[in-house]
Amino acid sequence: MSTTLPNAESEPLAPDTPPSQRLRREYFACRLHFTWPGTTRALSDQQKSLAAAQFDACSESVTAGKRLWDTRHPSYRAVTSLRSEITAYWKAATLPFPEPGLRLLPQSDLVPFNLRLQEYYSGLREAVDELALHFEELKAGAQRKLGALFNPADYPADIRPLIDVSWEFPSVEVPEYLLRLSPEVYVEQSQRIAQRFDEAVELAETAFRDELSRLVSHLAERLSSNEDGQPRVFRDSAIENLREFFQRFRSLSLSSNQELDSLVGECERVLGGVQPQSLRDSEALRREVATQLSVVQSQLDQLVTVRPRRSIQRPRG
Numbered sequence: 338m339s340t341t342l343p344n345a346e347s348e349p350l351a352p353d354t355p356p357s358q359r360l361r362r363e364y365f366a367c368r369l370h371f372t373w374p375g376t377t378r379a380l381s382d383q384q385k386s387l388a389a390a391q392f393d394a395c396s397e398s399v400t401a402g403k404r405l406w407d408t409r410h411p412s413y414r415a416v417t418s419l420r421s422e423i424t425a426y427w428k429a430a431t432l433p434f435p436e437p438g439l440r441l442l443p444q445s446d447l448v449p450f451n452l453r454l455q456e457y458y459s460g461l462r463e464a465v466d467e468l469a470l471h472f473e474e475l476k477a478g479a480q481r482k483l484g485a486l487f488n489p490a491d492y493p494a495d496i497r498p499l500i501d502v503s504w505e506f507p508s509v510e511v512p513e514y515l516l517r518l519s520p521e522v523y524v525e526q527s528q529r530i531a532q533r534f535d536e537a538v539e540l541a542e543t544a545f546r547d548e549l550s551r552l553v554s555h556l557a558e559r560l561s562s563n564e565d566g567q568p569r570v571f572r573d574s575a576i577e578n579l580r581e582f583f584q585r586f587r588s589l590s591l592s593s594n595q596e597l598d599s600l601v602g603e604c605e606r607v608l609g610g611v612q613p614q615s616l617r618d619s620e621a622l623r624r625e626v627a628t629q630l631s632v633v634q635s636q637l638d639q640l641v642t643v644r645p646r647r648s649i650q651r652p653r654g
Contacts, residue, residue: 356593357534360541364441366434366509367450369427371420372501377402378491403486406475412468413475416500419464423457423502432589433540435533439509443589447506454504465500472496509533542594545586545601550637552579553604553630560616560627568623573613579604596640604633 350359380388380401389396406413430450431440442450472492480487493499511530515523556579559571583605592598607629616623 356538356591357531360432360441360537360591361531361534363445364432364443365447365506366439367427367431367442367504367506368438368440369424369504370438370502372499372503373420374493374496374499376405376408378405378488380486384486403483404479405491406479407482410471410475410478412464412471416461416464416468419457419461420502423454423461426453426457427504429585433537433544434509435536435540436509439507441537442506446588454502458502461500461502465497468500469495469497538591538593541589541591542597545590546597546637546640548582549586549597549601549604550634552582553634553637557627557630557634560623560630568617568620571613571616576608576611576613576616579608594640596636600633600636600640604630607633 350362354362379385380403382396385399385401386396388401389399392399408414408417427440430446430453431442434441476489476492509530511523511526515526552575556571556575559569559575562568583601586601590598590601607626611622611626616626
């Protein structure tokens with residue numbers, strides 16, 4: 338994996354620096370990549386013809402495939418669970434960027450982020466080693482279930498090289514050599530990158546707003562009563578997830594939208610000191626918190642985070 342980073346500028350930013358410029362100066366682009374084997378194969382033309390014949394159908398109008406192994410096996414589920422966990426951590430630690438596969442990581446979080454992913458990498462290697470120990474068992478099970486559709490050539494001799502995770506920090510800035518080769522192209526590309534960071538601010542605001550809205554709506558719904566007047570059941574995680582959001586928002590927010598900042602603060606105030614069991618024990622407290630959260634939800638529904646996008650001025654001549 339590559340960990341080469343662009344040189345960070347040391348001059349402090351002015352307090353009135355636009356959010357997009359602060360984002361550009363204080364964050365790195367980060368890419369996460371998984372190598373993963375396919376778990377299905379398409380049937381051969383001959384097999385597809387046989388399958389179509391069972392329904393008196395034309396084989397050209399039929400698609401058919403086979404599952405290579407039991408994806409519910411504990412050893413395989415352990416590997417896929419880690420993939421989901423790694424992806425969730427990457428997304429939680431970063432902000433969106435308008436280029437597929439890239440997100441933005443705060444420079445101050447680089448060291449803990451890299452260490453955490455190294456831990457995940459070690460855990461994934463251990464899980465893959467465990468999967469490799471059971472792979473012949475998975476193939477034998479597939480042979481029993483697939484019958485004549487089983488083909489040994491569909492399976493690797495060793496599953497371990499086919500599963501991997503890597504991460505890197507590619508530069509999204511305009512390369513300096515463009516300035517020497519063509520100042521006009523350099524200016525055009527610089528404007529394009531500036532627009533992308535403007536869009537990244539929009540994406541971050543929208544993502545925070547949508548996540549807060551979803552969490553607030555869920556908790557408010559669980560704190561309301563059923564049609565028969567009985568309180569609904571809710572899990573501690575309904576509150577814990579909101580508090581984790583508050584922490585992540587404080588860590589990653591660009592303070593680019595005062596209305597959103599205010600609503601996050603208001604929601605945090607509503608839940609300040611409130612414990613899940615207290616809500617279960619006090620109907621009055623449940624009603625009060627649910628009412629205040631509904632007000633926040635209504636304001637979130639009206640919040641618009643989209644900003645005018647700067648247009649790219651193309652050089653003349």
